[in-house]
Amino acid sequence: MSIEDIQNEIIDEFSMFEDWEERYQYMIDLGKDLPLIDDQYKTDSNIIKGCQSKVWVHAEMQDDKIEFTADSDAIITKGIIAILIRVFSNQHPKDIINADMGFIDKIGLKEHLSPTRANGLVSMIKQLKMYAIAYQTQLK
Amino acid sequence: MFNVETIRKDFPILSRKVNGKPLVYFDNAATSQTPQQVIDVIVDYYSNYNANIHRGVHSLSQEATDKYEQARQKIQNHFNAKHAHEIIFTSGTTHGINLVANGFSSLLKKDDEIIVSALEHHSNIVPWQMLCERSGATLKVIPMNQEGELVMTEYDKLLSKNTKLVFVNHISNALGTINPIEYIIEKAHQVGAAVLIDGAQSCPHIKPDVQALDVDFYVASAHKMCGPTGEGMLYGKESWLKKLPPYQGGGEMIAEVTFEKTTYADLPHKFEAGTPNICGGIAFGAAIDYMNAIDFDAIAKYEHELLEYATKQLSQIDGLKFYGTSKHKTSVISFNLEGIHPYDVGTILDKLGIAVRTGHHCAQPIMDYYKIPGTVRASFAFYNTKEEIDIFVSGVKKAKMMLS
Numbered sequence: 001m002s003i004e005d006i007q008n009e010i011i012d013e014f015s016m017f018e019d020w021e022e023r024y025q026y027m028i029d030l031g032k033d034l035p036l037i038d039d040q041y042k043t044d045s046n047i048i049k050g051c052q053s054k055v056w057v058h059a060e061m062q063d064d065k066i067e068f069t070a071d072s073d074a075i076i077t078k079g080i081i082a083i084l085i086r087v088f089s090n091q092h093p094k095d096i097i098n099a100d101m102g103f104i105d106k107i108g109l110k111e112h113l114s115p116t117r118a119n120g121l122v123s124m125i126k127q128l129k130m131y132a133i134a135y136q137t138q139l140k
Numbered sequence: 141m142f143n144v145e146t147i148r149k150d151f152p153i154l155s156r157k158v159n160g161k162p163l164v165y166f167d168n169a170a171t172s173q174t175p176q177q178v179i180d181v182i183v184d185y186y187s188n189y190n191a192n193i194h195r196g197v198h199s200l201s202q203e204a205t206d207k208y209e210q211a212r213q214k215i216q217n218h219f220n221a222k223h224a225h226e227i228i229f230t231s232g233t234t235h236g237i238n239l240v241a242n243g244f245s246s247l248l249k250k251d252d253e254i255i256v257s258a259l260e261h262h263s264n265i266v267p268w269q270m271l272c273e274r275s276g277a278t279l280k281v282i283p284m285n286q287e288g289e290l291v292m293t294e295y296d297k298l299l300s301k302n303t304k305l306v307f308v309n310h311i312s313n314a315l316g317t318i319n320p321i322e323y324i325i326e327k328a329h330q331v332g333a334a335v336l337i338d339g340a341q342s343c344p345h346i347k348p349d350v351q352a353l354d355v356d357f358y359v360a361s362a363h364k365m366c367g368p369t370g371e372g373m374l375y376g377k378e379s380w381l382k383k384l385p386p387y388q389g390g391g392e393m394i395a396e397v398t399f400e401k402t403t404y405a406d407l408p409h410k411f412e413a414g415t416p417n418i419c420g421g422i423a424f425g426a427a428i429d430y431m432n433a434i435d436f437d438a439i440a441k442y443e444h445e446l447l448e449y450a451t452k453q454l455s456q457i458d459g460l461k462f463y464g465t466s467k468h469k470t471s472v473i474s475f476n477l478e479g480i481h482p483y484d485v486g487t488i489l490d491k492l493g494i495a496v497r498t499g500h501h502c503a504q505p506i507m508d509y510y511k512i513p514g515t516v517r518a519s520f521a522f523y524n525t526k527e528e529i530d531i532f533v534s535g536v537k538k539a540k541m542m543l544s
Contacts, residue, residue, distance in 0.1 A: 020159070020491050025542055028484075052499050053483045054513070073513060074481035075543055076488075 003095050006087050007103040014107035023108055027079030034082040037069040048120060048127045053077045055124060059131040065090050066135055068128065080109070080121055088128050093139065096132035101125060142438040147523050150175035150430075154523060161493025164528045164535075169313055169472055169519030170497055171363050172344055174427075178366060181426040185419040193418055194392065194409075208418055211425025212408070215373050218428045219358065220349040225407040226381065228374040229421050233340040234263040236359035236374035237307075239411060240336055241267035243384030244305060250276035252304045255295070255333075258284040258509065259312040259319065262502040264338045268307060277304070284509060288315040288464035292323060303333040310342035314503040314517065315464025316472025318342070325355055334380065340364055344521065345443060345470045347436040350375050362420065367427030371420030374411070381407050388413040439522040443471040446520040446529065453533045457540065463506075463515050471520040474501075477536070480543045482516045488539035489516075494532050 001009075017023045037046075041058035048055040053074030060067050068089045072078045087103075088096050104110065104121070148154050151173045156163050165173060185207075191200035193208050209224070216224045230236040248254075254268050254277055272279050280303075282295045290308070306328040311318050321337050328335045336357035339348060343360040350358050357380065362371035376384070386393055386404055390413030395403040404410045431439070450473055454460055459478035476482055486498030499514040500507045507514055518532060 021542070024488065024491065028542060052514070053481055074483040076484045077481075 031078030093136035168521035214425040232372035248275035309338040314501040362424035
């Protein structure tokens with residue numbers, strides 16, 4: 001599936017929720033289901049800065065596509081990463097770099113997009129795209 | 141007579157909604173809210189007599205200068221300083237600490253020692269570390285115990301003839317512990333050391349008497365005591381302020397300037413380079429008037445009731461752990477829910493319109509001591525109510541349910 005298709009799928013899922021509580025409960029559940037990062041990658045150099053909670057991200061390239069794994073010590077943050085990983089994982093670096101992130105607004109998480117927000121969603125997106133840029137350079 | 145419902149009407153912000161819910165503001169230890177009386181003073185300043193102070197011959201400048209200096213006297217009276225010129229206007233507690241730390245750079249030498257406490261805010265750690273780097277002095281730390289109290293027997297052992305400065309907060313921002321500053325000051329003076337007390341967290345709750353305390357320096361912020369942000373004060377004993385060199389150069393702080401030599405202005409202007417936050421200083425004075433009119437004894441008594449009530453309600457929640465359980469506490473509750481990150485709790489509470497602080501509260505050494513990433517901190521002011529505490533407690537229960 002393309003990044004856009006996945007984003008639309010997520011927008012569909014979130015449109016079923018009636019209030020913030022259902023939305024957050026869903027994110028919390030997503031967080032609980034997030035495949036954990038391998039312990040060897042939970043290093044300080046894999047920590048995304050700018051978050052009040054700790055977030056680790058690891059990226060690997062397979063068949064010209066990037067696979068992300070991640071973890072956090074806060075569950076809502078984990079839920080947010082789970083959504084981002086679902087969108088970005090197993091995608092071509094070029095598509096990740098060019099991806100529009102407007103869907104965040106459409107699933108009612110706009111408040112997390114502010115660069116000053118302590119959970120660092122902006123930092124997470126930036127970090128995932130940085131990986132994509134790095135791998136893209138390798139491909140060339 | 142203390143009446144919280146009447147008091148609440150003074151604070152326009154308390155009637156707003158956040159995320160569709162009535163605001164419950166429990167982040168008072170970070171910034172207190174502003175009563176209409178203080179807002180009016182700010183509006184009045186910019187509407188009627190905004191002008192630069194001290195040097196203007198025109199009427200507006202004179203009016204502004206009078207009001208600014210009256211505010212200094214209000215602060216002097218409030219803290220019971222001997223002289224008005226012992227009150228230096230600052231941009232806040234951090235500025236005051238840096239001013240003193242910088243001043244001591246030239247007074248300290250290698251082998252001198254500085255004592256801070258394990259309960260300090262980063263703003264009362266970092267400037268002293270920087271001072272040590274500049275002067276070659278050594279930093280010593282008074283340890284804390286499990287209750288979040290400073291261990292005074294260890295403090296006694298740290299003191300020596302090499303101790304030149306002791307810096308302790310009056311009340312811990314992360315835990316709310318009231319430190320025994322009378323004892324700390326007396327003991328420090330016995331070895332000839334100067335003492336700076338960080339009053340950022342105490343001034344919203346109690347009225348310190350700097351002469352009775354015999355403290356050398358005392359710093360506070362206006363924004364924690366119903367005043368504006370970016371404003372604060374440093375009290376320093378006259379003898380110390382005369383001894384310390386100026387912090388910043390600029391206008392206002394000089395007597396005469398030639399390219400060969402500049403002589404500095406007298407106190408307090410020696411430490412007040414540049415155009416100050418004139419409106420902020422005047423509004424700070426108004427905030428002090430406002431709090432005194434309510435009465436600090438009544439404030440302390442009421443806030444203690446809120447603390448006891450909230451502690452009792454929260455302790456009924458399974459898996460909730462308090463940090464900072466000293467008997468001597470102000471209305472600050474730091475806690476965690478077992479297995480749940482404080483950030484998650486804060487996020488859910490925010491959705492419910494409840495403002496608390498989460499994280500390390502700029503006091504990482506305390507978090508390291510407890511081996512936790514941070515806490516949820518609820519801090520109450522005299523305009524909060526038991527009904528708000530009920531909303532908060534059910535919010536915590538809801539957060540626990542959603543996050544477990």
